[in-house]
Amino acid sequence: MIVEGAEHTTPLALRTHTLVVGSGSGGAVVAAILAEAGVELVVLEEGGRFEAKDFTQRDDEMYPALYRDGGQQTTSDGLVNVLQGSVLGGSTVVNTADCTPIPPAVYAHWRRLLGLTALDEDALAPSEQRVFASLKVNPITPSQVNANNAKLLEGAHKLGLEAGTFLHNRVGCVGSGYCLVGCAYDAKLGAHLTYLPRAVAAGAAVYTDTRVERIALRDPARADGGFVVTGAIVERASRVARLPLRIEAARVVLAAGAVHSPAILAASGFAAKLPQIGRNLSLQPQMPVTAVFRDRGAIVAWRGIPQSAYCSEFDDGTAEHGLGGYRLEGISGGMSQLGVLLPGFGDAHKQAMFRIDRTALSLLLVPDRPSGSIAFEPVPPRGFRVHIDYVLQREWQERLRRGLRTAAEIYFAAGAEQVGFASEIFPPLRSPNELDRLEGFPIRTGVTRLVSAHVQGSCRMSLDARTGVVDQDHRVHGVPGLYVVDASVMPTTAATHTMIPVMTLADRAAQRMLEADA
Amino acid sequence: MDLPDLSRRTFLRRSLQLAGAAATWPMLGTTGCAEDGSRIASPGEGGILGASARATLEAVAETLVPSGGPFAAGAREVELAARVERLVAEAPPELQRGFRGALLVVEWASPLLAGRLARFSTLPIDQRLVCVRALVESRLDLAREVYAGLKQVCLFVFYAQDASWSSLGYDGPWIHRGGAVAGVDR
Numbered sequence: 001m002i003v004e005g006a007e008h009t010t011p012l013a014l015r016t017h018t019l020v021v022g023s024g025s026g027g028a029v030v031a032a033i034l035a036e037a038g039v040e041l042v043v044l045e046e047g048g049r050f051e052a053k054d055f056t057q058r059d060d061e062m063y064p065a066l067y068r069d070g071g072q073q074t075t076s077d078g079l080v081n082v083l084q085g086s087v088l089g090g091s092t093v094v095n096t097a098d099c100t101p102i103p104p105a106v107y108a109h110w111r112r113l114l115g116l117t118a119l120d121e122d123a124l125a126p127s128e129q130r131v132f133a134s135l136k137v138n139p140i141t142p143s144q145v146n147a148n149n150a151k152l153l154e155g156a157h158k159l160g161l162e163a164g165t166f167l168h169n170r171v172g173c174v175g176s177g178y179c180l181v182g183c184a185y186d187a188k189l190g191a192h193l194t195y196l197p198r199a200v201a202a203g204a205a206v207y208t209d210t211r212v213e214r215i216a217l218r219d220p221a222r223a224d225g226g227f228v229v230t231g232a233i234v235e236r237a238s239r240v241a242r243l244p245l246r247i248e249a250a251r252v253v254l255a256a257g258a259v260h261s262p263a264i265l266a267a268s269g270f271a272a273k274l275p276q277i278g279r280n281l282s283l284q285p286q287m288p289v290t291a292v293f294r295d296r297g298a299i300v301a302w303r304g305i306p307q308s309a310y311c312s313e314f315d316d317g318t319a320e321h322g323l324g325g326y327r328l329e330g331i332s333g334g335m336s337q338l339g340v341l342l343p344g345f346g347d348a349h350k351q352a353m354f355r356i357d358r359t360a361l362s363l364l365l366v367p368d369r370p371s372g373s374i375a376f377e378p379v380p381p382r383g384f385r386v387h388i389d390y391v392l393q394r395e396w397q398e399r400l401r402r403g404l405r406t407a408a409e410i411y412f413a414a415g416a417e418q419v420g421f422a423s424e425i426f427p428p429l430r431s432p433n434e435l436d437r438l439e440g441f442p443i444r445t446g447v448t449r450l451v452s453a454h455v456q457g458s459c460r461m462s463l464d465a466r467t468g469v470v471d472q473d474h475r476v477h478g479v480p481g482l483y484v485v486d487a488s489v490m491p492t493t494a495a496t497h498t499m500i501p502v503m504t505l506a507d508r509a510a511q512r513m514l515e516a517d518a
Numbered sequence: 519m520d521l522p523d524l525s526r527r528t529f530l531r532r533s534l535q536l537a538g539a540a541a542t543w544p545m546l547g548t549t550g551c552a553e554d555g556s557r558i559a560s561p562g563e564g565g566i567l568g569a570s571a572r573a574t575l576e577a578v579a580e581t582l583v584p585s586g587g588p589f590a591a592g593a594r595e596v597e598l599a600a601r602v603e604r605l606v607a608e609a610p611p612e613l614q615r616g617f618r619g620a621l622l623v624v625e626w627a628s629p630l631l632a633g634r635l636a637r638f639s640t641l642p643i644d645q646r647l648v649c650v651r652a653l654v655e656s657r658l659d660l661a662r663e664v665y666a667g668l669k670q671v672c673l674f675v676f677y678a679q680d681a682s683w684s685s686l687g688y689d690g691p692w693i694h695r696g697g698a699v700a701g702v703d704r
Binding site: 055056057058059060072077078176178184238296297300302335336337338339340345346347349350351353354356357379382424425444445446447 | 650667669
């Protein structure tokens with residue numbers, strides 16, 4: 001059963017065994033596994049329900065409908081645009097469908113950093129295999145690599161750099177290119193087409209357009225007495241509260257994402273005993289790179305799979321620091337996004353857009369160290385206003401500049417006439433002779449554009465309440481029955497894309513819940 | 519009109535986020551759109567700006583996206599300022615205040631940053647370009663953020679219109695609302 005917010009004419013009051021808050025890569029997996037095991041279960045999702053027929057392939061309609069804050073969520077200083085899906089199925093509806101497991105070096109780093117001995121590649125392998133099977137993960141074939149991504153591969157290979165194509169969870173892709181605004185062909189197998197239907201078929205009740213604002217102990221004198229969860233049924237577009245909701249549950253699985261899960265916990269008063277709530281945030285910021293080639297129409301970046309190729313030569317994962325280095329990944333988007341992405345204004349910007357059909361685009365991905373935090377303020381009737389405070393470390397900035405140099409070298413090797421970056425004040429490079437200019441590349445609010453689609457941390461996993469928020473079974477320290485299962489539990493950035501890591505951990509978390517129930 | 523307190527940087531910072539957020543504020547969603555995808559009110563209809571602020575917005579829009587050049591369509595041809603104003607009208611009140619604040623910064627402060635004693639909206643296009651450049655190159659975070667926010671909203675909305683698409687080689691969505699999927703065997 002899926003009930004949309006507009007169907008309610010009276011407040012929602014329910015009692016269930018397990019309440020899952022959020023329907024993305026964490027919540028959907030937990031919901032399916034628990035429901036199929038016979039657990040009475042309710043899923044709440046703040047976003048709306050959208051199906052293939054609803055995806056109009058227009059940025060101006062789909063970003064407001066499918067993304068948190070219409071795709072305009074930023075860090076407090078405005079420097080980083082933090083993209084998160086906010087729709088039934090979460091970010092799996094709007095992501096690039098890249099399937100990247102957690103590398104062994106990351107597990108080793110987590111063991112070394114926080115003593116998380118329960119997590120390693122062998123222990124997680126069965127979960128990962130189940131996730132791969134559920135999503136029908138398969139390799140992107142050479143014929144599916146469009147000219148945009150091919151330029152990245154061509155340049156990397158000419159320089160002898162390691163590069164390749166992703167695994168993905170598309171089946172029957174028609175190459176329309178609208179992955180970031182929802183697949184109108186049901187080819188991208190997100191949670192809305194895989195785990196959530198399984199959960200519903202097994203008896204789970206899913207309520208969309210429902211926002212959780214507070215989780216309270218049902219009996220304040222008993223930590224193990226279950227929960228009362230309150231919030232609102234919201235209007236689809238504005239997210240303004242329309243009717244109250246109240247749900248009693250023996251178990252609550254918080255899976256609202258790395259920005260809103262800590263906000264809900266903090267708003268519920270748990271931060272007093274869990275000081276790490278909202279801390280240790282990683283954004284894994286990425287910078288767009290553009291390369292202009294000679295022939296008009298040579299690169300129709302907006303058709304085909306937007307992100308199929310990568311250059312991984314400078315990946316640097318170790319037990320000492322986890323993910324490091326940098327990598328390049330092809331990217332594209334709709335005309336509105338491209339218009340915003342290209343630097344400049346006036347006639348110069350129109351000239352740049354006029355060259356868009358011979359412009360290759362990629363994202364320079366630079367894994368970061370946890371250095372951000374989440375704060376919130378209630379803004380009734382719209383729920384929370386969340387503040388994402390984040391500082392770019394100097395070491396990260398140095399890796400970014402090295403990565404920009406590599407990007408330019410790759411595109412010049414592929415024949416680019418000029419290579420540009422997401423800066424309003426840094427002119428494009430017109431030949432390899434100008435590469436040294438990148439040493440002074442400025443990173444400043446308002447003139448530099450960074451994007452994060454892999455927000456992680458903020459409720460990190462740890463052995464105790466002093467150093468983290470949840471234990472190795474995703475149980476909130478000191479609050480029996482309350483779990484967090486989403487990207488917020490990642491101690492450090494887990495992989496270069498987060499869907500598979502979150503789903504893998506979620507599968508294990510659900511199995512552990514069932515073992516505990518038994 | 520609410521005048522922003524220039525010493526309150528947090529508020530002004532949010533003003534900029536407003537300008538960006540307004541670009542895609544959720545009220546733009548899939549409901550209430552005309553058959554042809556157009557959803558903009560006429561200037562004045564549903565407006566939230568006074569005449570002065572509206573003049574500033576029109577000047578900003580036409581500076582960021584001028585008519586002519588590599589392709590004909592510009593802000594004027596698609597009534598960009600009216601579209602942006604309509605968007606902002608659907609945003610929460612604090613974002614609307616921020617948007618007005620951002621326009622005030624452009625109208626009064628950007629000419630000063632460029633060494634001109636005049637209002638932005640009264641300047642000819644070549645001098646407005648200098649003023650916008652002054653925002654971009656300013657040492658003040660606020661000035662740069664004003665630019666970034668207004669650019670974001672204006673360009674996002676402009677390139678959502680099909681007026682420029684054919685010139686760019688973009689053939690538009692494959693799916694038309696209520697219609698068949700073009701060229702795809704499902």
